[in-house]
Amino acid sequence: MRAIRAVLIVIGVAVGLNGLWLMRDFDFDQLRSIVIFLAAGLVIHDGILAPLTIAVCFVASRVLPAATQKPAAIALVVWGTITVVALTVLSRMGGKPDNDTILNRPYWAAWLILTAVVLAATVAATLIRPHRSRP
């Protein structure tokens, strides 16, 4: 096990250093932009998204009735995923005004409908559950 771990660490460090080597000819502006985006990802996740999720879970676990906790937890995983995955298309920041073959769906409508579906499914699961759990 010790030997395997040591070999893996050596391989991992070499692979990672290759990544840095591939950027050896980048100029200062490019490297600065990369560092800013790397740091922004960490700050947005560790500083905003993660604490927010934990705060929501903390409040929900105290406010929601016991019967709704399980459906609500599933709903958070599903709805959170849908929302984060859709962030870029919802932003509509890309594409070009003269190209209507990209970003050509009603993303906000889709997100609102999916949000409503998740909410409705959560409420439905909460109402149905007591009848199902004990015959």
Added chain:
Amino acid sequence: MAMQLRIPRVEDFSHRLRGPQTTARVGVWLAITFSICFLTGIWSHFQQDTPSWLAIPASPASLYRVTQGLHIISGTASIPLLLVKLWSVFPKFFERPPTKVSRELVLHMLERLSIAALVGAAIFELASGMMNIIQWYPWDFSFRRTHFAVAWIVIGALIVHIAVKLPIIRDALTSPLETGEPKDSSGLSRRGLLLSTGGAVGLTILLTAGQTVPILRRISVFGVRTGDGPQGLPINRTARAAGIGEIDDAWALEVSHKGRTVSMSLADLAALPQSTVDLPIACVEGWSANATWTGIPMRDIATLVGAPARSRMFLTSLQTRGAFGKSELPHQFVEDERTLLALKLNGEVLNPDHGYPCRVIAPNRPGVLQTKWVTKIEVFA
């Protein structure tokens, strides 16, 4: 009511759903999606920027369509996995380092550094990839080169992370998922969390993969493209964006070989024997679509100027703006009878945005190398 605000400690977080059993299982899935993404990414890099020791085959014609589709799908599917994985270990963020300068402190700092590299680089890759597929570039670096380089950092840091955690991973995967904690019937179990995460991954694929997988087109409401476009095909760069002006009767294609140059008008090209093939366009952004192309086989263009059918070609586009105005067509593609200088798409004369008057279409080529608005072909035996 007095409320004391302080930096939380590891013990402050609930451990019912968190724990190595949860983390290791989500981690295994993430290692799988990241590996698929990394390998298909390296392949895409080779297809676009082929090293001299490698010859990309012309068959199967849909190879790049499949590998690049997998690249985008595995990357997108990694998003819920990474979020749940990071959530499951978030309390460790508040772990206090050893207070004394010691070997433990150095190891602690090194591990923190490797985790920061792993998490930072992983978020960077997923976010920059998602931004690239909608053509959003709010940065000063080259997307292609940086996305490639940072991928190596992700995989390197991931291998180090697996090595460091190997004993914990082994114990977690061989021990039962639900540990002896009091069973709470109202809340989610670890199994329930893993199933929800799996469901979220499946849903992510259904909601986005339609730009690659035609049967999902109507379901993928978050797909970047519906697959619609002029003549039934999406476009990346319009004629206007490429700086293509009016094409008039004076337009001619120049084909040269060993100092001999043949100039052909569009009527000349249309008078040559035409071939019709079904080939996909597959772009680095993961979208792809099949189409029927009609035009002159490239091997016939080579023989027209006295070059062998197995020649290399350098193609120059009329485009004045943007990258990929020139491309090289290696001999295995020129020789392949499916490779065309296309004049028609789905039975109609090429739309200006699809490369009118003529464009390249070859099997198993990234979209950016299917040069549009071709104006000059240099043939080398």
